[in-house]
Amino acid sequence: MSNSGSLASLTRDFERFKRELPRDFPSLVRDTYRINLAARYLGRPLPHPIGKGSGQLSLNSGQLETDAEAGLAFAVLKTVIAQDAAGDQSMAAWAIHESKMKVERRGAGWTVTWKGRGWDRSFDEYLALVRAGRDLTRAGRLLAVPSVKYHLPRLDEAFRDSEYAYTTRALATAWRDAPLLLEKDFSPTLAGDALAEEKQQILRWLREVPQRIRAHGDVRLSMKLMNARFDDDFQAEMMKAAASADALVVFNRLFDSTAGVAYGGPELSDRNLRVLACLTPGASPGIPELSGTGDIHSGRMIVHYALRGCSSVQLHTFFQLPLEEYPATDGSRTQRALHALVFDPRDGLLAVMLEREAAGTLARRGGELRFLDLLPGEDR
Numbered sequence: 001m002s003n004s005g006s007l008a009s010l011t012r013d014f015e016r017f018k019r020e021l022p023r024d025f026p027s028l029v030r031d032t033y034r035i036n037l038a039a040r041y042l043g044r045p046l047p048h049p050i051g052k053g054s055g056q057l058s059l060n061s062g063q064l065e066t067d068a069e070a071g072l073a074f075a076v077l078k079t080v081i082a083q084d085a086a087g088d089q090s091m092a093a094w095a096i097h098e099s100k101m102k103v104e105r106r107g108a109g110w111t112v113t114w115k116g117r118g119w120d121r122s123f124d125e126y127l128a129l130v131r132a133g134r135d136l137t138r139a140g141r142l143l144a145v146p147s148v149k150y151h152l153p154r155l156d157e158a159f160r161d162s163e164y165a166y167t168t169r170a171l172a173t174a175w176r177d178a179p180l181l182l183e184k185d186f187s188p189t190l191a192g193d194a195l196a197e198e199k200q201q202i203l204r205w206l207r208e209v210p211q212r213i214r215a216h217g218d219v220r221l222s223m224k225l226m227n228a229r230f231d232d233d234f235q236a237e238m239m240k241a242a243a244s245a246d247a248l249v250v251f252n253r254l255f256d257s258t259a260g261v262a263y264g265g266p267e268l269s270d271r272n273l274r275v276l277a278c279l280t281p282g283a284s285p286g287i288p289e290l291s292g293t294g295d296i297h298s299g300r301m302i303v304h305y306a307l308r309g310c311s312s313v314q315l316h317t318f319f320q321l322p323l324e325e326y327p328a329t330d331g332s333r334t335q336r337a338l339h340a341l342v343f344d345p346r347d348g349l350l351a352v353m354l355e356r357e358a359a360g361t362l363a364r365r366g367g368e369l370r371f372l373d374l375l376p377g378e379d380r
């Protein structure tokens, strides 16, 4: 099909999928448009790059089931606070309960205001959620990845190894198949904490945490980096310090210390993309695989992150908008969000890839346009 033929077909598909998005849309896209959306997170192949970031939208097996049904590529489970065998949690201040979330406009985009932090139910209940995620992963329906916040010491303190040991082993046992894929969360609220006032302290965490976790299990580790309250250069320094992780999630929300809340929206994607641009093109030596997060509300924004090296993306806010904000008229929020992200004829992922083909900045290989070819250094 010619480029203009593809655009006409895209408009038709966008309209007809408003009622129902086919679950296996990546195969349909490959057959119809010769566009290969294959992507990657933590070394695992994904049918397309779009996943759900850790948070209030992956708290129970019902949410995971809906996501699997919609054809989401992966979901990161809500962050659990690590504990030792006696149930003690050094980061207990993060395990607080707060149910109210407010979805608000921020500049030209959206943010979610919420004062809660980590998982606030029992560790056993978290393990049950991990097992539900494991079953969906094993059935090939949705890649689920647990997320943990482990103890982070002051410079003159030791790591509490007992928390690293107990939590990692319990998760690995619940998951059963090695390796365990795991995210370690350095949250935006941490950026606002007195603990994070010192650069050397943060760099030590990033350097040492991977070995602390891996000492207790066969773990493939992703570290979700916070937006620290320092300049862009320090943000890049953090990425280099975290280079022994298998993947980095870049970067969690900004922190408003006056209001005491984390926030997203256009300021977040501006900052994230600016920092990532310092490190690419050509994949800076030593930087692991990247997964983008922050203000992703269109396929065009997915492409911005991919051009800066992200082989997958993790969204939260875009899965929480008021229903009337999505062009689809039926389906779960996950389906409606995927429909807009992939099929929007102007700013969807397919439209932007076809636009780049027409402009000569993305070439077909073996007759196909490939999502992963957007990444610097992947098209050879």
Ligand SMILES: Cc1cc2nc3c(=O)[nH]c(=O)nc-3n(C[C@H](O)[C@H](O)[C@H](O)COP(=O)(O)O)c2cc1C
Pocket (backbone or CB within 6 Å): 052, 053, 054, 055, 056, 078, 079, 101, 112, 114, 117, 118, 119, 147, 185, 186, 187, 224, 251, 252, 253, 264, 265, 268, 293, 294, 295, 296, 314, 315, 316, 317, 318
């Ligand atoms: C209400 C809410 C709760 C969140 N909870 C977590 C969490 O527990 N762990 C974590 O790593 N990220 C958490 N996040 C961050 C999201 O996963 C995501 O990385 C971030 O919001 C940026 O993406 P977005 O702009 O698409 O929302 C949370 C975000 C929101 C809005």
